Amino acid sequence: MGELVIALPKGRLMESVVDILKEAGFISRDLNIEEMSRKLVFKDEETGNSFLLAKPRDVPVYVEHGAADIGITGKDVILEHGKRFYELADLEVGACKLVVAVPEEKGIRGLEEIPEYSRVATSYPNITRDFFQQKGIQVEIIHLYGSVELAPLVDLADLIVDITSTGTTLRKNRLLPIADILESSSRLIVNSVSYKTSYEEIKELLARLRENNRER
Amino acid sequence: MNNKSNILKSPTGMKAYLPRTALELKELEEMIMDNFSLWGYQPILTPTVEYLEALKVGMGDALEKGLYKFIDYEGNILVLRPEMTAPIARSIAASLNEVSLPLRVSYCASVFRYEEPQAGKNREFYQLGIELLGAGDAAADAEAIILAIESLQKTGLEDFNLDIGHVGFLNGLIAELSLTEEMEYNIKAYLNKRDLVGLNNYLAGLEIEGKELLEEIPLLRGPVEVLERGRKLADNRLSHAALDNLELVYDYVANYGFLDYITFDLGLIRGFDYYTGVVFEGFTGGLGYNLCGGGRYDHLLERYSGVEIPAIGFALGLERIRLALKNQQKAMRQEKEKKILLYDEDNVDSARMAFKLARVLREKGVVVIIGPRSLPGVEYSSAERQGKPVPLEGVLQALYFKDGKTLQIRDLLTGKERSMDFADDWEEKIWENL
Known part of the structure; x- marks a missing residue:
């Protein structure tokens, strides 16, 4: 098998992604994930592949510029980044939704009830801008890098756009989802030149992923 | 606005090249232009700005988002040229009585695209290329492909490859399955971006017989045997004519000794909506972007002049070639004493x-x-x-x-x-x- 540079998403997706790649034979089975996550870059001598551990949001950047041949990250991240690489497979893990949520006490139950020029806190400014523009609602976007649910609590924003998988964090902060923007899961993305220069390896990976998906 | 803060800055995505780099770029330009002229290509110069309405005739609406636009004193919308093929086609169409066909022209010019700021790509960049106007056969296709390979080769670049496809293959399949215009547009958009997840999800929602043919397309990439696989898959005249064309191109390119540089990719459709036949893209390992791209555009001049003139051309990215050579640690110039x-x-x-x-x-x-x-x-x-x-x-x-x-x-x-x-x-x- 040829040698690919693979960008893996650090954090909550990492473990399931590594499992899938192990199953597909692209990471050797005896590699210890704890040990891996302590390093930034490592080479798997058995498969010949190299791995770099990046924040999920940075994975598209490594792939787009060819620093990594392939990468795995969420569809939400891909859409926010803008697509300038190939998206080849849905790994069907890390499912979550990007939703619009408002503080319960505001009494807002739908998008049409959102007052004009509301302030929206989000770490997805591009998707949020496009979404509200399409719906014809004028909002002011406040770009935060994390803990978005904090913004309405301190009156930094009137509502938020954020990802949720089970809804627990939203509920804990008394936030009510009122609209879905998109459903996300982890995707396999590939640099457009690597797709060609490492075509055989990538085709092989795709075939194995598909096979394993079917068995699951 | 505090203008002072911009005094030392180039506009975003624009770059000044100091002599050390500029010399390397010039040297590459000369090497490549010299090779173009060995094939009888002569330089053409066209305006840096064009009327928006003129470019739209050639390029369709697709590229409008990425254009630098401004308004002249008469209220016309002007654009900085985003590529050279449409401006050249327009210029030639405007002076058809002054040229004789077939016409071979070459250029080295800067083009402008308003790329997303985070893309890390230049918004002004240099392209070298040729257009062969008034020649519609497979030999002309082969000429363009061979010339692209040879020009890259002459810069000293190694280990690069061209992917060759034909838009007629996919168009034939689309006609065979009698898809609506909307379906055709969506499927081409997914294939162009190689969004296989999007493509499969989209196809899953369609009630069309034979749609599994379309799922196969991204797999049709490899050496010449791919053309045989394509032939078995498609059962229509248009796709088969495209494959016949590619087989001839293969024959000519192989005969020239450049077999090692080419791969076929029947899923290759380049972004521009003017391509009608053979399309190709060149790339090298270690550089995440294409080195060159081109294809046949038999109706572009007709859109401008009403006269059908078959044509093919390609463009090479000058700065990308330099980067690729740097990656391969190739010396680019001997400084004159x-x-x-x-x-x-x-x-x-x-x-x-x-x-x-x-x-x-x-x-x-x-x-x-x-x-x-x-x-x-x-x-x-x-x-x-x-x-x-x-x-x-x-x-x-x-x-x-x-x-x-x-x-x-x-x-x-x-x-x-x-x-x-x-x-x-x-x-x-x-x-x-x-």
């Missing part, structure tokens, strides 16, 4: 003589700089020179008129010095002493 002629600031005669001597040397092609003796780094005594770096990049010899009668010649690398009487016969004697 320079000499410096020194004069005394307080002696007008010595400066006059310096100009005179410089003229004689330059007539023989020697690069000569004239400068004051006090120039920092041009220390004069050889003892002081020892072990010090050569002043002024690329200057290997310093010549100095001592007292207006003797010329001292010093090798800046070794610090060795000799002198020559500056008598009447100096114009002959000078060459023995350099």
Whole structure:
């Protein structure tokens, strides 16, 4: 098998992604994930592949510029980044939704009830801008890098756009989802030149992923 | 707006190249343009700005988002050219009575695209390319492909490859499955971006017989056997004609000895909506972007002139080729040896003589700089020179008129010095002493 540079998403997706790649034979089975996550870059001598551990949001950047041949990250991240690489497979893990949520006490139950020029806190400014523009609602976007649910609590924003998988964090902060923007899961993305220069390896990976998906 | 903060900045995505890099780019440009001219291509110059309505005729609406637009005094919308093919087609269409076909033109020009800021790509970049107008056969397709390969090869680049496809193959399949225009648009958009997840999800929602043919397309990439696989898959005249065309191209390219440089990809459709036949893209490992791209556009000139003129062309990215060569650690230029002629600031005669001597040397092609003796780094005594770096990049010899009668010649690398009487016969004697 040829040698690919693979960008893996650090954090909550990492473990399931590594499992899938192990199953597909692209990471050797005896590699210890704890040990891996302590390093930034490592080479798997058995498969010949190299791995770099990046924040999920940075994975598209490594792939787009060819620093990594392939990468795995969420569809939400891909859409926010803008697509300038190939998206080849849905790994069907890390499912979550990007939703619009408002503080319960505001009494807002739908998008049409959102007052004009509301302030929206989000770490997805591009998707949020496009979404509200399409719906014809004028909002002011406040770009935060994390803990978005904090913004309405301190009156930094009137509502938020954020990802949720089970809804627990939203509920804990008394936030009510009122609209879905998109459903996300982890995707396999590939640099457009690597797709060609490492075509055989990538085709092989795709075939194995598909096979394993079917068995699951 | 505080304008002062922009004083030292280039506009976003625009770059100034200082001589060290600019020389490398120029050298590459010359190598490639020289090769174009060996095939009979002659340069063409077109305006940097075009009317938006003129470009839209050629390029469709797709590219409008990425254009730099502004308005002239008469209220017309102008754009900075985003590529050269449509402007060239427009220019030729406007002067069809002045040219004879087939016409071979080449260019090296900067083009402008408003790329997303985070893309890290330049918004002004340099393209080199050719257009072969008025030739519609497979030999013309092969000419463009071979010329692209040969031009890259001549820069010293190794380990690059061209993917070749044909838009007729997919169009044939689409007609065979009688898809609606909307379906065709969506499927092409997914294939163009290689969004296989999007494509499969989209196809899953369609009630169409034979749609699994479309799922196969991204897999149709590889050596020439791919064409056979495509032939078995498609059962229509258009797709088969496309494959016949590709087989001929294969034959010509292989015959030229460039078989190792090509791969077929029947899923390749390039972004521009004017392509009608063979399309191709070049790339190399280690560089995340294409090196070149091109294809056949048989209806573009017709859109402008009403006359059908088949054509094919391609563009190479000059800066990307330079980056690829850097990645492969290829030397790009041999710096021309320079000499410096020194004069005394307080002696007008010595400066006059310096100009005179410089003229004689330059007539023989020697690069000569004239400068004051006090120039920092041009220390004069050889003892002081020892072990010090050569002043002024690329200057290997310093010549100095001592007292207006003797010329001292010093090798800046070794610090060795000799002198020559500056008598009447100096114009002959000078060459023995350099």
